[in-house]
Amino acid sequence: MVGIFKKSKFDSKGLSSFGPYEETATAWSQGYIVGALYQWTENTSIGLSYNHFFETNLDATGTYHSKIAAQFPDTINIGLRHRVNDKLTVMLNLQEVLWRQFYLQQHTEIASGMTSSAHSHLNLKNSHLLSAGLAYRFTRKNVLDLGIGVDDGKFTISSRRLWLSAGLSHRFSKQCSIGLSYLYGSKQTSTVEAENPVTLASGGNTLAEQVNTLTMQSSNIVQIVALGFHYRF
Template sequence: MTMSRTTQFGFYLLFGAASNSAAAAGYALIEQSITGLGRAFSGSAAVADDASTIFFNPAGMTNLSRKEMNMGLNLIAPRAEFSDRGSNVNGTPLTGGDGSNAGELAAVPNFYYAHPLNDKTVVGIGVGAPFGLVTDYGDSWQGRYHAIRSDLLTLNINPSIAFKVTEKLSLGFGVNLQYIDLELSQAANFGSFLGNSQGNDGRVKVTADDWSWGYNLGMTYQFTEATRMGLSYRSKITHDLTGEGEFRIPENVNTQATAAGFQDGNVGGRVTLPESASIALVHQLNSQWSVMADASWTRWSRFEELQINSDVSRLNTLKEEDWENSMRYGLGVEYKANDRWSWRAGVAYDETPIPNAQRRTPRIPDSDRTWLALGASYHYSDNIILDAAYTHIFMKDSSIEDTFTSGTQTYELSGKYKSSVDIVGVQLRWLFD
C-alpha cells in the first residue's frame, strides 16, 4: 500500500495506518466507539450497548429496542521518538536530527444510526475510519531518505441489517464501501551528481486513492439472561490505488537528474487490507456489575510485500515485508452506579505483526502495546446520553534496522523507538421512538 504513492530512486514508502498514529496494532484504527474505548474495546463483539455494534458485530443491533443515533469523536495523540544507533549511508553517518516526535494529533470521528423495523429486524448504517495515519519527521532528520511524511485517510460506509432468528440467536450482515486516500513523501538524495553522498536533497511525493468494498458478518447467542456470546468477522478489502509520483529536484542538478530519468509519472499499486475475526463474552454479575472479555485475530500475513508500478522506471520498486498474523486480548468491567451514571474500565494486550527489527520501518515503528482505559456515561435525559473515555497505550521499546540500496548507495537506519499513545473520546447518543 505504501508503495502506491511512493518512491524515488526505487526507494520504498511504507503504507500503513500505523506508525504510531494508529492506535491498534499494524495500521488499524479500532477507535470506532467511545463506550468501547472506555473498556479498551473488551468484549465489543458481544456487549452491543449502543449503535456502534454496527462496526463490531452487526448482529448486536437486535439488542437495541429504540432508534438510536451516535456521534463520536476520538482525539489520538501519538508519540514516536527515534534515537540513533549508527545510521549510515555506505558507512558514513547519516546527517540530521532525530525527528523529534513524529506523531501528530489526529481526530477520528464516527457516526452510527440504528432503526428497529420490528421486534426481530433492525437496520443501520455506520461511518468511520478503520485505517489511518498522520506522521511527519521533517525534512532534516536522519531517516529522511526512508520517510518524511505519511498521511493516510480512509472513509468506511457500513450499511447493515440484523435478524433475531430465535429468542437466543441473532445474525447480522453489513457491506463496507471504503475510500482510501494516501500521501507519502521522503527525501531524494541527488548528492551523487555532485560527487558527495549527502547534502543535496530533493523530495519525492506519491499520492493515490481508490474506492473498494468488503463485508462484515456477526452472530450473538444469549446463553442465559446474564450471559451473551458474540462472534464477528470483517472481510479483507483489496484496493487498486492509482495516482501520481512527483519529484522536487534541486536546481543545480535539474538537468542531470532529468536526463537520468527522474521525472514525474503515474503510479499504481494493489493493497489488501486484512480480514479480522473476534470472539467475545459479556456476563452481568448483578444489577450493577458486568464483565466482558474478547480475543481478536487479524490476518496481517497478507502484507507480504510492497510493490509500486509506474510508467517511469525510477518509480518502480518492490519491498519484502513478511508480516505475521496477530492477536488482541481484552478484559473489561462496567458499573451502573444509578439511573444517571455508568462507569467502565478495561485492559487489553495488542500484538504487533512486525516480526523483527529488519522489517520495522520509520513509517510503521509498531510494537506490542498494552491498553489501560477508563470511561463514563451520563444519562442526561431519557433521550440523550453523553459518553466520555480516556485511554493510555504503553508501547514496548522497539529496535529498527531498516536497509535499502539505491544505485551505489546503501542506506541503513539503525536505532530505537520509544512510543506511546493517548486517546480522549466524547460521544452523543440520541435515542428516540
C-alpha cells in the same frame, strides 16, 4: 452490519537509495463490522464479529510526492459478557489481527519525469489481543467503563504491548446515549524485513528493475480519545 469511517495520519522518515526522506499523509478509511450475538443465559451472552477495512489510498507529501495504496488487516473478535448484578457487568474478549493481509503499493515521483514504484508484501504474522473489562453503573444514567489488555506482538519481531482504557457514558433515554473514552497503548518496538521489488521509470520507459531488502523499525505509543453517540431505532 455496521459501517466504519476512520481518519488516519501517517508520518514516515528514513533513508532510501536516493538519500534521506520525510513524508506525511492523512487518509480516510472505510469498512464494515458484521457479527452475531448468542444469549447463553439471562445474564450471559457470547458474541462473534468480523471487522474489515477496504484498501486505503492516500497522497503523501514531503521530500517526494507519493501515491500509496495500503491494505490494513481485518480483525476477528470473540467475546463473553456477564451481568453480575444491576450495577456491574464484566467482559472478556479475544481478538486476532490478520496482519498477513497487510501490503503497501507505492508510486513516488523522485525527480521531474522520474518515478519509482514498489509493491511490498511484508509477510507479517497474525497477532492476538486478550482483554478484560468491566462496566459499573454508578447512577441510573451514568456508566464507568474500565479495561486492560495484552497484545502478544507476534506480527513481527516485536515487544508485547499493554493496553489500558477508561470511559464514561451518559444515557439520555432508552434510545439515546453519549460516551467519552480514552485508550492507551504502552510503548512497542518492532522490526520488519521483507523483499521490496522496485521499478524505476522515466517518460513512461522502464530504466531499471531491482529487488531491495526493505527494513522498517518502529517505536510508538498509542493514545486515542473517542466521542461516541448511540441511538437505537
